[in-house]
Amino acid sequence: MKPKLIIGIVAIVGFTSLLMYNFGESISTYTTFEGASEMGSAHIPGTWDADKGAEFSLETKKFIFYMKDEDGVSKKVVYPKPKPNNFEQADQLVVIGEMKGDTFYANEMLMKCPSKYNDADPSQFSEAAQG
Structure with a gap:
């Protein structure tokens, strides 16, 4: 050759x-908290557990909150950045990171916010498209 x-x-x-x-x-x-404990890095979708609150520590500069996964299991999540502005309005969260013990340490957080078009009247869109 x-x-x-x-x-x-x-x-x-x-x-x-x-x-x-x-x-x-x-x-x-995507997995649950239980599945994340068996993996290195994981994406966990869920919702903020507002009953347990959320706080930002000025000393450690970490945002700490509780999140319920798709199985309804609530775990503590530590996010190394300030609380996102639209955190309370988010319909769903996806935290990316790893599970250590009973705490999930997130490197990134994605939020699905409610759409402004969900409650809109469909006739508004057809009128706008026509003229």
Whole structure:
């Protein structure tokens, strides 16, 4: 075989392997607190447990709140950033991080806020589209 062909094949195989490795690490499934305790990093969808409150510690600069996962299990979540402005209005939260003991340490938090179009009259949209 020609050396250029061998180098080309090795480069393609190496690039494909690197791509698959990086893509595989970026895929994360949604789980519950129980499932997160068995994993390294996890995405947990749920809702804020308003009954247990939330607080921001000025000393540690961490936002601490309780969240209920899809199974209804409530756990303490520690978020290393200030409370997001629309935290109370969020319909659903997704925390990304890892479980240590009974506490979930989130690196990131995503929020699904209520849509302003949920309660809108559908005729408004058809009128706007026509004229």
